[in-house]
Amino acid sequence: MDANAFMLKREDTALIVIDIQERLAAAMKEKIMEQVVKNTAILIETAKTFGMPMVVSEQYRKGLGQTLPALQEKIAGCDVLEKLHFDCTRDDALGRNIASVGRKTFVITGIETHVCVFQTALSLLRGGYRVVVASDAVASRRKHDWEYSLRALAQAGAVIYPTETISFMLLEKAGTAEFKKLAPLFK
Secondary structure (H helix, E strand, O other), rough: HHHHHHHHOOHHEEEEEOOOOOOHHHOOOHHHOOOOOOHHEEEEEEEEOOOOOEEEEEHHHHHHOOOHHHHOOOOOOOOEEEEEEOHHOOOOHHHHHHHHOOOOOOEEEEEHHHHHHHHHHHHHHHOOOOOEEEEEEEEEOOOHHHHHHHHHHHHHOOOOEOHHHHHHHHHOOOHHHHHHHHHHOOO
């Protein structure tokens, strides 16, 4: 396989944050959600640092609530689009938003891994996009669902990386202002 398929370039990458909402988060194990929120915040900060576009979704807001408050402040100024389809690309507004960012690679974070993250990632792959799933910034209620969905996505062509790998690949080198800004987030 071509090693270029595993590389990330900030000028060609966007972030999708899928459904990290109050009632969905409450159904997850607390320790796992703490990790997802922390790592999603790191990915948001990374995206903001490099001026990368962000797409944020909320599934059926009336029933599942809004994006968690800890992330709302991080995504201030970003459109948060409500959806009913599990696959973000099938929702009209979100699909247009994703297509309009003009990037070929999407880093995905969110919940649940085996439903909305999974279906969105597969649709993006089918559409010719490169997909990177942040393994430690996605979650499902059951570990089995999370694990096997990530395995299936890897077989389908998605790249599965931890958050730190994603951020450091986008950083490219130490000693820069961006490195000094983001490095403390990994302590």
